[in-house]
Amino acid sequence: MLARVLAARAPGVTLGIGDDAAVLEAPAASLVWTIDEQVEGVHFRRELLSWRDIGWRSFMAAASDLAAMAAAPWCALCALVLPDDLDDLALEAIATGQRDAGAAIGAPVVGGNLSRGPALSLATTLLGRCNHPVLRRGALPGDGLWLAGRVGLAAAGLRALEQGSATDPSVVPAVEAWRSPGALVAEGLAMGQLAHAAIDVSDGLARDVGHMAEASGVQAVLFEAALLEDAELVAAATHLGVSALDLALHGGEDYALAVSSSAPIPGFRQVGAIRPGAGLVLRTAAGEQPLEPRGFDHFTSPSRRPGASGL
């Protein structure tokens, strides 16, 4: 059944679904390779999403890692763990979401694995290709900090869904941002020619820019005014009675791209600066203050806190 939903031809893919493994032609460029997994009850609740959304957003979360390396997505494998109460129609809708997300970024699903288990989970591994991957390390004092995509909007959407106020016009864009994020593949390829360092914003801007600053041995300054220029974010935050700045700094799952570059990059806007030092600083009209990352974190154990979403 899934083979029928997912079947697709792709350049460089010799053998897709149906054998022990997929076979790919030797690529001419470097390979960029990631895996991400979303688990029901941790990363999503089924009552807040359609089955198709669940497939789509888990795929896009993985694809965002490739965008952050300036890689072009190539193809994907998906491993699903299915609880007994998930019927075949739900499974088909999940696969449709994965297929559509893959089609949207040019990376078809060429294989995978199904297993039974106590909770729905979706692991997605993606291969991408590029000549010059952009890493987290490499940000230089004097660079600007540039952002593509929104920050805080997805967290506002999740909050609206949890509060049962998701149909209010002021939060509709936020709900859509949480339900159907898109990996910024084109922006990732564009920044690859200019950026010194890059990261995708999956766990909150402060946390993820903090990772980049730490890996680069620099200090990052975030500009409050630039983060509050998003009128839809401010409107949603006002409706929800929460701080738009808090959402922008600490809300996750938007899959924006944060980039350190000495030159402007088409599709990116400046939201901060890089300078000598360490850690994060917020610049407001009243001056500067240190900023602690507070982003989304699945773990409480101290040893698992750093890099909880990667190894």
Add this chain to the structure above:
Amino acid sequence: MLARVLAARAPGVTLGIGDDAAVLEAPAASLVWTIDEQVEGVHFRRELLSWRDIGWRSFMAAASDLAAMAAAPWCALCALVLPDDLDDLALEAIATGQRDAGAAIGAPVVGGNLSRGPALSLATTLLGRCNHPVLRRGALPGDGLWLAGRVGLAAAGLRALEQGSATDPSVVPAVEAWRSPGALVAEGLAMGQLAHAAIDVSDGLARDVGHMAEASGVQAVLFEAALLEDAELVAAATHLGVSALDLALHGGEDYALAVSSSAPIPGFRQVGAIRPGAGLVLRTAAGEQPLEPRGFDHFTSPSRRPGASGL
């Protein structure tokens, strides 16, 4: 913590653990790519294994898919879902098992993902390289059916563990086969020069050879006498009071390799033959009889039954 356990240098790996994705040099050969996932309560129970075993065997199960394509394992990503009751020592032991398995087959873990969830699960994706992958389809009438590795022994070991008789000398090899399987990478590379078709035996010999026969449009004949030549299997079956033939035909998780070839292959023994027709036949001293696959199957839904372990 995991980065410390897993850190390894590998040829062709430009960037390992710690960024958004791993970076690999463009390979000169075709790529073979697989993903497999093992879930607690479905594929294993923690009281029957050490944490290191759990890491090791989940890695080897994925690696076996590469062996079955005649590919040389290159590197791996691992995505773990960790329940709250799993402490850091257990996580480190799991990672040690993955690292040791990777080292045993020459494929280090170069990245991955951690997530919280209700049950322990381990997803492993592996890339391999080879010039000429061997597929499931391609078996020709007149070929012999050749086997590397054991069949039935792992299932005997699991049964012994479940019965609480795992320390009896007659089942010790079987328990070891279930706890610490090894992907037959060298045998896979060797058969790559001669085989017409190949599959790894993860779900039971009858089921997996049945897949190969179906994909190839041929009939496979299995020789009872050849399957009962394994003295340790017969001893374990006798002790457990079960049929050695049933174990050999339907027991899973040994990760043997079954190959269709017109010529003998070093490291393989003949266990059957390929001829025109369809389906499976068992040849005994009393004659031939049709054989129904009964192997391990995680699913009961009809639409999920075929290929439950792949897509």
